[in-house]
Amino acid sequence: MSKFDDYLDSVMQDARALLGTTIKQGRDEAQEILEAHVQNSRSRLERWTKLLADGDLKKREFELLINNQVTLGRMRLRTVEVIGKKAALEFRNRLRALFIDKAFEVFL
Amino acid sequence: MQALDWQYRQRNRAATLVAFLCLLSACVTLAPYDQRAYENATSLKAKTLAMMAKSGEEDSYARHAEAVDALQVRLSAAYEYANGVLHNNEAAKNWRDLIGDDETMIGGWLAAWKHDGGVSGALLDELRIQVAEGFDTIICLEANKRQVTACPSLKTAD
Numbered sequence: 001m002s003k004f005d006d007y008l009d010s011v012m013q014d015a016r017a018l019l020g021t022t023i024k025q026g027r028d029e030a031q032e033i034l035e036a037h038v039q040n041s042r043s044r045l046e047r048w049t050k051l052l053a054d055g056d057l058k059k060r061e062f063e064l065l066i067n068n069q070v071t072l073g074r075m076r077l078r079t080v081e082v083i084g085k086k087a088a089l090e091f092r093n094r095l096r097a098l099f100i101d102k103a104f105e106v107f108l
Numbered sequence: 109m110q111a112l113d114w115q116y117r118q119r120n121r122a123a124t125l126v127a128f129l130c131l132l133s134a135c136v137t138l139a140p141y142d143q144r145a146y147e148n149a150t151s152l153k154a155k156t157l158a159m160m161a162k163s164g165e166e167d168s169y170a171r172h173a174e175a176v177d178a179l180q181v182r183l184s185a186a187y188e189y190a191n192g193v194l195h196n197n198e199a200a201k202n203w204r205d206l207i208g209d210d211e212t213m214i215g216g217w218l219a220a221w222k223h224d225g226g227v228s229g230a231l232l233d234e235l236r237i238q239v240a241e242g243f244d245t246i247i248c249l250e251a252n253k254r255q256v257t258a259c260p261s262l263k264t265a266d
Binding site for chain 2: 022025026029032033036037039040043044047048051056057061063064065067068069071072074075076078079081082083085086087088089090092
């Protein structure tokens with residue numbers, strides 16, 4: 001194998017591992033944030049329905065809370081979008097550094 | 109057979125290399141972390157929640173109308189600041205959603221306060237949770253622009 005093949009193999013091996021860790025961290029964060037929203041929505045809806053039935057909330061107040069919950073879901077999705085972008089950027093930067101570091105390691 | 113295997117490995121290696129090089133040049137745009145934007149969110153969260161507590165008092169809107177106006181100006185300024193930063197679309201939209209209108213979020217709370225003079229205890233408790241969460245979402249977004257990071261406040265159930 002040529003030195004260049006060694007270089008490529010070495011980069012690919014580390015890049016795969018890097019891809020696994022960087023993207024996985026972002027994906028796990030995003031998943032937990034969205035799952036918590038689903039859980040919260042369920043428990044809040046139960047609570048509000050009871051408050052409405054007991055006369056502690058008016059219909060328009062109930063509607064306001066529902067509108068807000070939908071808005072919060074949308075806001076969380078945008079936050080998750082940013083987490084995904086940041087994870088991709090971090091991966092890109094580390095990959096760039098990896099290409100350079102490995103070149104020094106193998107060729108010099 | 110060995111030659112074919114060697115060829116296959118070379119082709120595979122080249123394809124992977126091309127994929128990684130594409131990733132290196134991929135166009136992902138994201139505004140950098142902004143300390144001022146982060147502080148806007150944290151300080152306005154505290155101010156808004158403090159004002160919300162006052163809205164629980166009966167016939168309190170008129171007494172606090174001036175302070176409410178000042179708060180709305182500061183919230184609008186935070187939105188305008190976020191909206192003026194390049195590649196900051198998600199943060200700006202989140203500010204706009206948090207400010208809301210007469211039927212959602214902060215705007216919805218203010219409309220209810222104005223309409224009834226004071227906000228009932230049951231509604232206020234729920235609104236405070238939601239508005240605090242809205243701010244936390246913006247704070248989390250900003251923090252993640254610096255580094256992928258955990259946001260405990262967005263992961264805890266009520």
